[in-house]
Amino acid sequence: MAAQQRQITLTEVARAAGVSTATASRAINGSSRRVSADIAARVKRTAEELGYLPNLSAQTVAKGASPTVAVLLSDVADPYFSAIAAGVMSGASEAGLMVTMAASERSPVRELEMLRTFRSQRPQAIIVAGSRDEENAHTQEFTAALRAYAETGGRVVVITQGPSPFDLVDIQNHDGARKLAHALVDRGGRDFGVVSGRMTLQTNADRISGFRAGLAERGISLSDDAIVETEFTRDGGYVGMHELLARRQDLGAPLDTVFATSDMMAFGAATAIRDHGLRVGTDISLAGFDNVGLTEDMNPAMTSVEIPLHELGQSAVRLALGSGAEPVRLKIQTRVVLRASTPQR
Amino acid sequence: MAAQQRQITLTEVARAAGVSTATASRAINGSSRRVSADIAARVKRTAEELGYLPNLSAQTVAKGASPTVAVLLSDVADPYFSAIAAGVMSGASEAGLMVTMAASERSPVRELEMLRTFRSQRPQAIIVAGSRDEENAHTQEFTAALRAYAETGGRVVVITQGPSPFDLVDIQNHDGARKLAHALVDRGGRDFGVVSGRMTLQTNADRISGFRAGLAERGISLSDDAIVETEFTRDGGYVGMHELLARRQDLGAPLDTVFATSDMMAFGAATAIRDHGLRVGTDISLAGFDNVGLTEDMNPAMTSVEIPLHELGQSAVRLALGSGAEPVRLKIQTRVVLRASTPQR
DNA sequence: TTGAAAGCGTTACCAA
DNA sequence: TTGGTAACGCTTTCAA
Numbered sequence: 001m002a003a004q005q006r007q008i009t010l011t012e013v014a015r016a017a018g019v020s021t022a023t024a025s026r027a028i029n030g031s032s033r034r035v036s037a038d039i040a041a042r043v044k045r046t047a048e049e050l051g052y053l054p055n056l057s058a059q060t061v062a063k064g065a066s067p068t069v070a071v072l073l074s075d076v077a078d079p080y081f082s083a084i085a086a087g088v089m090s091g092a093s094e095a096g097l098m099v100t101m102a103a104s105e106r107s108p109v110r111e112l113e114m115l116r117t118f119r120s121q122r123p124q125a126i127i128v129a130g131s132r133d134e135e136n137a138h139t140q141e142f143t144a145a146l147r148a149y150a151e152t153g154g155r156v157v158v159i160t161q162g163p164s165p166f167d168l169v170d171i172q173n174h175d176g177a178r179k180l181a182h183a184l185v186d187r188g189g190r191d192f193g194v195v196s197g198r199m200t201l202q203t204n205a206d207r208i209s210g211f212r213a214g215l216a217e218r219g220i221s222l223s224d225d226a227i228v229e230t231e232f233t234r235d236g237g238y239v240g241m242h243e244l245l246a247r248r249q250d251l252g253a254p255l256d257t258v259f260a261t262s263d264m265m266a267f268g269a270a271t272a273i274r275d276h277g278l279r280v281g282t283d284i285s286l287a288g289f290d291n292v293g294l295t296e297d298m299n300p301a302m303t304s305v306e307i308p309l310h311e312l313g314q315s316a317v318r319l320a321l322g323s324g325a326e327p328v329r330l331k332i333q334t335r336v337v338l339r340a341s342t343p344q345r
Numbered sequence: 346m347a348a349q350q351r352q353i354t355l356t357e358v359a360r361a362a363g364v365s366t367a368t369a370s371r372a373i374n375g376s377s378r379r380v381s382a383d384i385a386a387r388v389k390r391t392a393e394e395l396g397y398l399p400n401l402s403a404q405t406v407a408k409g410a411s412p413t414v415a416v417l418l419s420d421v422a423d424p425y426f427s428a429i430a431a432g433v434m435s436g437a438s439e440a441g442l443m444v445t446m447a448a449s450e451r452s453p454v455r456e457l458e459m460l461r462t463f464r465s466q467r468p469q470a471i472i473v474a475g476s477r478d479e480e481n482a483h484t485q486e487f488t489a490a491l492r493a494y495a496e497t498g499g500r501v502v503v504i505t506q507g508p509s510p511f512d513l514v515d516i517q518n519h520d521g522a523r524k525l526a527h528a529l530v531d532r533g534g535r536d537f538g539v540v541s542g543r544m545t546l547q548t549n550a551d552r553i554s555g556f557r558a559g560l561a562e563r564g565i566s567l568s569d570d571a572i573v574e575t576e577f578t579r580d581g582g583y584v585g586m587h588e589l590l591a592r593r594q595d596l597g598a599p600l601d602t603v604f605a606t607s608d609m610m611a612f613g614a615a616t617a618i619r620d621h622g623l624r625v626g627t628d629i630s631l632a633g634f635d636n637v638g639l640t641e642d643m644n645p646a647m648t649s650v651e652i653p654l655h656e657l658g659q660s661a662v663r664l665a666l667g668s669g670a671e672p673v674r675l676k677i678q679t680r681v682v683l684r685a686s687t688p689q690r
Numbered sequence: 691t692t693g694a695a696a697g698c699g700t701t702a703c704c705a706a
Numbered sequence: 707t708t709g710g711t712a713a714c715g716c717t718t719t720c721a722a
Contacts, residue, residue, distance in 0.1 A: 007467070007497045009699055020709045025701060036707060051493060056465040057405035058699035061714050066402060068445075075431065077638070077655070082427040086420065089448050093455075098462060100413075100445045103434050110438075117443060120401040122352070148396060152352045234638070267642040274644065293422070293579070297612040299619065299644040310422070354715055365693045370717060381691060403715035406698050 008052040017046040029054055060122070068123040069320060071101045072114055074130040078233075078264060079292040080309065084129050084159065087313020094314075095321055097124065104130075108138035115145050125155035125320030131202040134162060155320045159312070160203050167319045168329045169312055173203055173289075174210035176305040176334030180259065180287060181214025183303075183336045188345035189257035189285060192222055193248065195240040195269050196261050197232025204232055207261045207289055225251070232261070237268030245276050256285060256345060263288035263295055263304055270298065270341070285342040300340030307334055353397040362391040374399055401443075405467070413443045413468040414665060417459055419451050419475040423578075423609060424637040425654065429474050429504065432658020439659075440666055442469065449475075453483035460490050470500035470665030476547040479507060500665045504657070505548050512664045513674045514657055518548055518634075519555035521650040521679030525604065525632060526559025528648075528681045533690035534602035534630060537567055538593065540585040540614050541606050542577025549577055552606045552634055570596070575610075582610030586617035601630060601690065608633035608640055608649055615643065615686070630687040645685035652679055 014024035019039060027035045027043035035043075046052075060066040069092050073081040085101065092099045100121060104111035111132075118126055126149060132139045146156050146166065156166040160173065184192070192215060197204035212222050225247060230240035237260050248255045258273075260266035266288030270280050280286050281300040288295065291306035312332050319328055359369035364384060372380045372388035380388075391397075405411040414437050418426040430446065437444045445466060449456035456477075463471055471494060477484045491501050491511065501511040505518065529537070537560060542549040557567050570592060575585035582605050593600045603618075605611035611633030615625050625631050626645040633640065636651035657677050664673055 005496050005498075007699095010701095011699075021700080022702080022709060022711090023707085026708090029700085034707075039707085053461070053465050055406070055467065055699050056462075057402040057411060057467065058714090059701075060402035061400070061406050061698090061716085062700040062702080064701095064714070076421065076427050076434065077424070077431040079422070079424065079427075082421050082424075082430075085427075085446075086422040086448065089421065089446065090450070093447065093459075098445055098466065099447065100443055101430075101434065102438065102444065103431060105435070114438075116398070117401075120398050121443065122400065122402065151350050153350075234642070267639060270644070271642045280644075294612060294639060297579070297616045298642070299615070299625075356715075366716080367693060367695090367718080368691085371692090374717085379691075384691085400715055403698090404717075406700080407715075407717040409698070409717095 007055070008050045010052070010054070013043065013047045013050055013052045016050060017043045019043060028052075029059070065124065066122050067096065068098045068100055068121065069125045069127060069317060070118040070121060070123040071099060071127045071129065072111065072118065073101070073103055074106050075103050076101070079294070080262065080264070080290050081129060083292065083309035084313040087310040088127060088317055089313075090310070091314035091317030095317060097317070108133065108136050108142070112138055112142055112145070115142065119145065119149050123154070125157060125317075127157045127159070127316050127320060128161075129159040131160050133198070133200045134202060135200045155324055157316045157320045159316060162202050165327060167324070167327055169316050169319065169332060170329050171203070171307055171312070171332045172334050173206035174213070176289065176307070176336070177207040177210030177259075178214035178217075179334070179336050180289070180305050181211045182218065183338055184257050184259070184285065184287060184342060185215065185218040185220060187285070187338070187342050189342075190220070191254040191256045192220065192226060193244045193255050193258045194222065194227040194261070195237055195244060195258060195265055196227050196229050197236060197265065199229060201232060204261050211259055232265065234264040234268040237265030238272045240265065241269035241272035242276070245272070257342065258284055258286050260286065260288050263290045263292040263302065266302055266304070267298070270302070281341050281343050285345065287342050291337055296339065298341070303339045303342040304337050305334050306337050307332060352400070353395045355397070355399070358388065358392045358395055358397045361395060362388045364388060373397075374404070410469065411467050412441065413445055413466065414470045414472060414662060415463040415466065415468040416444060416446045416472045416474065417456065417463065418446070418448055420448050421446070424639070425607065425609070425635050426474060428637065428654035429658040432655040433472060433662055434658075435655070436659035436662030440662060442662070453478065453481050453487070457483055457487055457490065460487060464490065464494050468499070470502060472502045472504070472661050472665060473506075474504040476505050478543070478545045479547060480545045500669055502661045502665045504661060507547050510672060512669070512672055514661050514664065514677060515674050516548070516652055516657070516677045517679050518551035519558070521634065521652070521681070522552040522555030522604075523559035523562075524679070524681050525634070525650050526556045527563065528683055529602050529604070529630065529632060529687060530560065530563040530565060532630070532683070532687050534687075535565070536599040536601045537565065537571060538589045538600050538603045539567065539572040539606070540582055540589055540603060540610055541572050541574050542581065542610065544574060546577060549606050556604055577607060577610065579609040579613040582613030583617045585610065586614035587621070590617070590621050602687065603629055603631050605631065605633050608635045608637040608647065611647055611649070612643070615647070626686050626688050630690065632687050636682055640682075641684065643686070648684045648687040649682050650679045651682050652677060
């Protein structure tokens with residue numbers, strides 16, 4: 001490695017071009033004031049030759065605003081979040097913003113820490129994905145911190161959350177699950193089971209209540225012992241499905257159709273069904289939610305409820321860049337996608 | 346929303362606590378100099394009461410270094426990259442660093458832009474994942490920019506790349522593919538086909554050459570028309586598999602085992618096989634590479650070559666934080682995971 | 691141990 | 707249009 005060189009500063013560019021720093025600043029990084037064409041050209045050329053790059057932090061200090069959006073999510077490795085993250089990154093890049101990202105790994109304490117760090121960064125907006133556990137004590141503190149951030153001029157966009165004072169990207173989970181229930185009944189489902197995440201998660205709760213409502217509208221009721229509550233993850237789906245099958249067996253109760261409240265859970269559930277010696281689709285119909293990539297590459301292809309996750313991520317950025325006069329609630333519609341995992345029976 | 350308030354500054358905290366800014370800085374954000382315990386406590390309490398949060402940009406300007414790592418990848422929505430990203434985020438959080446992330450969406454031009462923005466940010470390190478197209482003209486420019494960054498004291502860590510002057514996380518793609526070839530021959534494979542990404546991608550090329558070498562060691566040669574070159578994506582896998590099947594049919598050539606050079610390609614390929622009316626495993630054995638999540642939830646479960654992607658992401662951060670005296674090459678071993686998609690035949 | 695003051699790289703105001 | 711200079715919020719050197 002060559003000897004450590006310093007980065008060229010704007011002052012150095014200015015001196016080399018024979019102008020003041022003020023002029024150099026105006027020429028390179030633009031502003032309302034304009035600069036004569038020839039000087040501007042000269043400065044830019046000098047900057048180019050010297051390999052000048054603006055110091056973003058210095059700009060941020062001087063301007064009082066950082067060209068950044070921060071994204072807080074549970075886990076990027078989860079396709080649900082990674083699709084949202086991809087959307088946010090694409091939206092941010094369109095808007096000329098950088099993205100800082102942190103994963104809470106589903107720990108409320110870490111979440112609080114990351115939010116603190118985000119705030120120190122003073123981004124234009126903080127986007128929060130993944131619903132918090134309503135019952136957790138940290139949730140209040142979390143909301144308070146977000147509010148404090150908003151009060152100092154930051155924008156907050158929350159994805160799927162209960163009522164909130166912030167801009168909200170509101171995925172129609174209830175409605176989607178309700179439509180899914182209708183579709184499954186139409187396909188001949190009669191004896192339903194649900195593999196569910198924790199009920200304290202808003203997203204999960206909405207899906208359950210929507211599903212229940214949809215079934216009720218078709219005259220089918222969902223008994224409590226038909227619902228297994230487990231972790232809202234792939235492994236949760238696997239374990240939960242095993243438990244559901246065992247439980248129904250013990251009760252001697254029939255089971256023809258299972259709704260797993262997320263695709264990740266459904267993937268785990270599918271494997272559990274096979275490990276039980278049963279066939280997905282043929283013996284037990286199975287549906288997920290999110291319509292994450294790979295649902296169609298499953299065998300049989302997995303029925304799911306589509307959420308436009310990528311677009312949703314982009315929208316979150318646009319929302320964050322809006323006027324912000326009043327908190328906006330952006331409803332995201334869902335769509336049932338029937339596939340071979342829930343055949344006509 | 347409440348009226349726009351300003352953020353509390355260190356100066357304000359100092360004044361409120363009746364000390365100098367210098368002391369306040371030392372008390373709160375630490376430094377070599379120490380502060381008497383009582384004053385430190387008083388300052389910290391005041392800061393707490395006032396809701397002070399350090400301004401990271403100001404700190405960065407003053408210190409000349411930003412507590413940040415930047416990650417450049419092709420596409421977060423791809424499980425391969427999202428697993429790496431998760432690892433990087435976890436490693437960064439351990440080290441007390443923030444993460445800024447950008448996706449090139451496989452466009453060399455965008456990649457160059459994002460690198461420029463990264464450089465403006467002056468992060469401690471830039472981590473580059475996803476191999477560049479060696480033949481692309483932008484690649485040189487890209488490397489030059491990385492070098493310039495390194496010369497100004499930045500650390501560069503590159504994941505899977507050809508020879509490079511930077512720290513390198515070197516996934517043993519050749520070796521992994523070679524071992525896979527052995528395993529597939531041991532399972533009775535004789536007539537092989539490959540669904541491959543672009544040969545100009547280092548990662549892909551290494552996998553192909555390793556696979557070819559492995560077959561050769563078992564006395565099997567891979568003819569050129571047994572390899573279909575397509576996009577290094579799920580859709581590429583789908584299309585490529587269709588083409589491979591059609592081609593072999595035209596030639597009247599047998600085909601019992603297919604290697605898709607990534608799991609995503611393999612997933613697409615599996616669906617293509619089914620769409621052709623054939624069964625994965627039974628009619629055609631199929632293996633992927635990366636051992637991304639969900640390989641075991643496929644039906645049949647997908648044989649793959651495991652790369653410890655998460656750990657690799659964490660290691661990349663540690664590498665970036667190392668001394669940096671000499672470029673380090675960290676070899677990442679792979680492991681063949683045989684599953685039902687490649688049964689004994 | 692504490693404080694005054696210079697400095698980090700910019701931007702933005704105010705004159706010229 | 708251009709330049710001088712204060713200001714942004716913080717760290718760090720140098721004295722006290």
